[in-house]
Amino acid sequence: MELASWVEKDPMFAKVGNVYMIMKANMVTYRGPTMVSNTLHACAILLKRNKDWDWFINLSASDYPLVTQDDLLSTFRDLNRDWNFVEHTSQLGWKEDQRAMPLMIDPGLYENKKSDIFWVQPDRPLPTAFKLFTGSAWMVLSRSFVEYCIWGWDNLPRTLLMYYTNFVSSPEGYFQTVICNVPEFIPTVVNHDMHFISWDNPPKQHPHVLNISDTTNMTKSGAAFARKFNQDTSVLDLIDSELLHRPNGSFTPGGWCKDGPSCSEVGKPTRVKPGPGGKRLRRLVNKLVRSAQNGNQCQ
Numbered sequence: 001m002e003l004a005s006w007v008e009k010d011p012m013f014a015k016v017g018n019v020y021m022i023m024k025a026n027m028v029t030y031r032g033p034t035m036v037s038n039t040l041h042a043c044a045i046l047l048k049r050n051k052d053w054d055w056f057i058n059l060s061a062s063d064y065p066l067v068t069q070d071d072l073l074s075t076f077r078d079l080n081r082d083w084n085f086v087e088h089t090s091q092l093g094w095k096e097d098q099r100a101m102p103l104m105i106d107p108g109l110y111e112n113k114k115s116d117i118f119w120v121q122p123d124r125p126l127p128t129a130f131k132l133f134t135g136s137a138w139m140v141l142s143r144s145f146v147e148y149c150i151w152g153w154d155n156l157p158r159t160l161l162m163y164y165t166n167f168v169s170s171p172e173g174y175f176q177t178v179i180c181n182v183p184e185f186i187p188t189v190v191n192h193d194m195h196f197i198s199w200d201n202p203p204k205q206h207p208h209v210l211n212i213s214d215t216t217n218m219t220k221s222g223a224a225f226a227r228k229f230n231q232d233t234s235v236l237d238l239i240d241s242e243l244l245h246r247p248n249g250s251f252t253p254g255g256w257c258k259d260g261p262s263c264s265e266v267g268k269p270t271r272v273k274p275g276p277g278g279k280r281l282r283r284l285v286n287k288l289v290r291s292a293q294n295g296n297q298c299q
Contacts, residue, residue, distance in 0.1 A: 032106030
């Protein structure tokens with residue numbers, strides 16, 4: 001409610017009018033299918049409220065941008081609008097025994113208080129009606145694919161949503177399995193999640209928490225976003241000043257600003273002024289798209 005009040009009272013948000021708040025929060029359970037249903041809810045709201053968008057990007061409170069909005073817009077405006085950036089693989093490895101076969105229940109589907117998932121018996125065999133894929137829970141989805149997931153005209157998205165209801169960490173598999181089982185969408189998949197994520201060696205349940213020492217690698221990655229951050233503001237302040245050129249917690253400067261770096265007035269909303277981050281992101285995206293055009297998706 002505090003965030004909603006801040007958005008409502010900020011004159012810039014009120015003037016532009018492109019920030020929507022879901023006032024009634026969904027019950028979401030970590031590693032449960034309620035995380036997927038929450039994402040689909042956001043997709044449905046955007047489809048209903050606004051026709052003027054091309055990609056859906058899901059982020060969490062542990063994510064932070066490494067490029068400005070203009071950097072992102074300048075890169076994606078030159079792309080085919082059908083591309084989907086979804087990290088994926090069909091090599092499930094240990095996930096077959098520990099995620100695909102065990103059956104779990106998410107209490108967030110039927111209770112109004114938060115509690116953890118729990119397991120039930122017996123286990124189930126791997127599916128034969130479709131092929132399972134896994135990958136990152138963070139993605140950039142085309143509008144056409146989002147429409148397919150919501151409308152599901154051949155019923156596959158709903159079938160898989162029901163299957164993943166009992167799948168541990170379903171956000172890391174649902175969208176991958178949907179897109180890689182539809183011939184129409186397979187050629188549109190780019191195997192990347194547009195994030196810089198650093199894992200410990202050997203990998204743990206959660207990625208390495210990023211700090212100032214990771215800044216160089218973050219920048220070199222060319223990624224649009226990074227995770228996972230905690231409340232260490234020093235690394236975020238460094239990103240603000242060095243990568244986003246965002247002064248004193250104000251809006252990130254861009255071509256839309258009418259009065260320079262302060263960005264207190266809206267000029268021409270469609271004017272885009274990319275910076276060095278745009279060049280880094282464009283190099284990465286062009287490389288990834290060229291690889292996808294070779295037809296090596298959903299392997």
